[in-house]
Amino acid sequence: xxxxxxxxxxxxxxxxxxxxxxxxxxxxxxxxxxxxxxxxxxxxxxxxxxxxxxxxxxxxxxxxxxxxxxxxxxxxxxxxxxxxxxxxxxxxxxxxxxxxxxxxxxxxxxxxxxxxxxxxxxxxxxxxxxxxxxxxxxxxxxxxxxxxxxxxxxxxxxxxxxxxxxxxxxxxxxxxxxxxxxxxxxxxxxxxxxxxxxxxxxxxxxxxxxxxxxxxxxxxxxxxxxxxxxxxxxxxxxxxxxxxxxxxxxxxxxxxxxxxxxxxxxxxxxxxxxxxxxxxxxxxxx
Numbered sequence: 001x002x003x004x005x006x007x008x009x010x011x012x013x014x015x016x017x018x019x020x021x022x023x024x025x026x027x028x029x030x031x032x033x034x035x036x037x038x039x040x041x042x043x044x045x046x047x048x049x050x051x052x053x054x055x056x057x058x059x060x061x062x063x064x065x066x067x068x069x070x071x072x073x074x075x076x077x078x079x080x081x082x083x084x085x086x087x088x089x090x091x092x093x094x095x096x097x098x099x100x101x102x103x104x105x106x107x108x109x110x111x112x113x114x115x116x117x118x119x120x121x122x123x124x125x126x127x128x129x130x131x132x133x134x135x136x137x138x139x140x141x142x143x144x145x146x147x148x149x150x151x152x153x154x155x156x157x158x159x160x161x162x163x164x165x166x167x168x169x170x171x172x173x174x175x176x177x178x179x180x181x182x183x184x185x186x187x188x189x190x191x192x193x194x195x196x197x198x199x200x201x202x203x204x205x206x207x208x209x210x211x212x213x214x215x216x217x218x219x220x221x222x223x224x225x226x227x228x229x230x231x232x233x234x235x236x237x238x239x240x241x242x243x244x245x246x247x248x249x250x251x252x253x254x255x256x257x258x259x260x261x262x263x264x265x266x267x268x269x270x271x272x273x274x275x276x277x278x279x280x281x282x283x284x285x286x
Contacts, residue, residue, distance in 0.1 A: 040198030
């Protein structure tokens with residue numbers, strides 16, 4: 001275990017993993033509350049378009065991914081407002097456009113020496129120092145925003161209309177939040193992979209919701225589950241030479257299944273206890 005820390009690429013991967021394991025569920029809990037679980041899939045495909053264009057014109061792929069994700073997130077927000085109750089249409093439109101553009105740009109970039117597989121499924125060996133710097137900057141921006149607007153974002157997530165009536169700057173916060181989601185996508189794609197980012201955003205939150213009874217506990221457990229999934233996935237991918245993203249998501253699903261089983265067992269115990277108390281009360285009355 002200690003030997004992996006002697007490699008620079010593993011140090012970068014684990015450091016980046018700590019950031020991702022915390023940031024993804026932190027943003028993810030608000031995404032789940034707002035019933036926007038598919039937004040990760042939509043923006044991740046837009047990010048892939050940015051990576052492909054960056055490879056074609058010869059700039060760092062993270063730069064293109066950030067620009068495309070931000071534009072895509074603002075596009076989704078604009079379409080959400082136009083479609084009203086049918087806001088999920090915006091996710092489908094942006095996802096379709098992102099996939100189509102990515103396919104075309106990847107075709108144009110196929111003769112350029114870049115491995116799109118590492119972006120699609122994650123690769124701990126391809127993380128550079130520049131990637132870590134970008135991760136830290138974007139993660140810092142996300143944390144600052146959440147520190148300032150946490151309560152307002154919480155209010156908006158549960159009741160957007162009432163939040164508007166209360167005087168909260170809903171449109172501004174929504175636009176910034178969508179941009180932060182795009183930042184989170186870019187932070188995660190080097191380790192988790194573009195095709196699997198949405199899973200890391202949603203699954204730890206879904207697992208925490210099974211065993212928590214309050215928002216605070218759900219938030220804390222989501223981050224704990226996210227960290228466990230990412231760090232264990234990185235370590236296992238190193239020892240078994242597998243794509244880190246797939247292992248991370250499988251660990252997340254395993255944690256979710258354990259939480260579901262725990263909830264079901266707890267429910268059965270409660271029902272049995274209530275039944276036993278009811279029977280005992282009947283015997284006492286007799």
